[in-house]
Amino acid sequence: MPYTLPSVTDVLAGLTNRFGSLETSLNRGQTRVVVPEPLSFDVLAWLKNQGFDLLIDVTCVDYLEYKAAKHRYGLVYLLASTATNQRLTVRVFVDDPDPTVKSVVSLWEAANWLEREVWDLFGIRFTSHPDLRRLVMPDEFTAHPLRKDYPLQGRGERHNFPVITRDHS
Template sequence: MTEETTLQRIRERFPAAVISEFRGQHRVGADPATIHDLLEFLKDEIGLKLLVDITCVDYLYYSGAKDRFGLVYLLANPETSERITVRTFVNDPDPEVPSATDLWEGANWLEREVWDMFGIRFAGHPDLRRILLPESFEAHPLRKDYPLQGLGERHHLPIVTRDMG
């Protein structure tokens, strides 16, 4: 399937999707309410079966940004090397999107990382808990409004030592 065919099929199935190009790679923007359907379509009907990454961008201090958080899904077809970036936007006070764990098992840890660092909830996630920080940690340190020096939590984390002998 050619890239133009892929884009045409996306336009037909998701007319509200915004398709753009950045540095030679296509991006598809979708509403959070339809993001799961779009991801499922791209995986099952287009063949983008590899979930490369899920990450997030905090647009808090970007002038002209309409939304606070941009959620980014990187998908690829391992057989044809076709790649596409899928984006959706969510806002405070309760940023949430549907989980993609039913589509890709690997989404489990990726969504947990985004939850841990940015506080984006993934509805339907089977085990949404911290993956990098202790459960007692209350903030989300990759948010732009998180203080550079932290909130004092470094001084309250238990120090774990291992016997090297």
């Protein structure tokens, strides 16, 4: 990659001052911060004030079958700054039986649908989300299909419809 992202070391230093030492890592120019779940909202709010005004994405990874994974679900917040072009990845790890994170909709309106999607596909509950409903799957669907214990072909939901023949129509 000929282009390297702008450094975020000053932000990380401020973050350590404010919240104590957090686990950080660097991979190919991308900086990641692992934040404990109770602190997640405060850290993200602080980062927004530091200039990370654009929430690129909220997503989740299910580490059920991942080697040497300590937690089941890892949330990913991708932040970017429109002024300085810095990028920062914030990771929050949660576990069964009731994976819950505080919603960031009050910080970024963009998180509304992204969090609904994570709830739909992974079953992570976002507290104080204004409208936490399923986004892409039908409302009567019960599973969370992107979890690793859900099979690719599904559990037969896709065949469960009435058949219309020429005689019916």
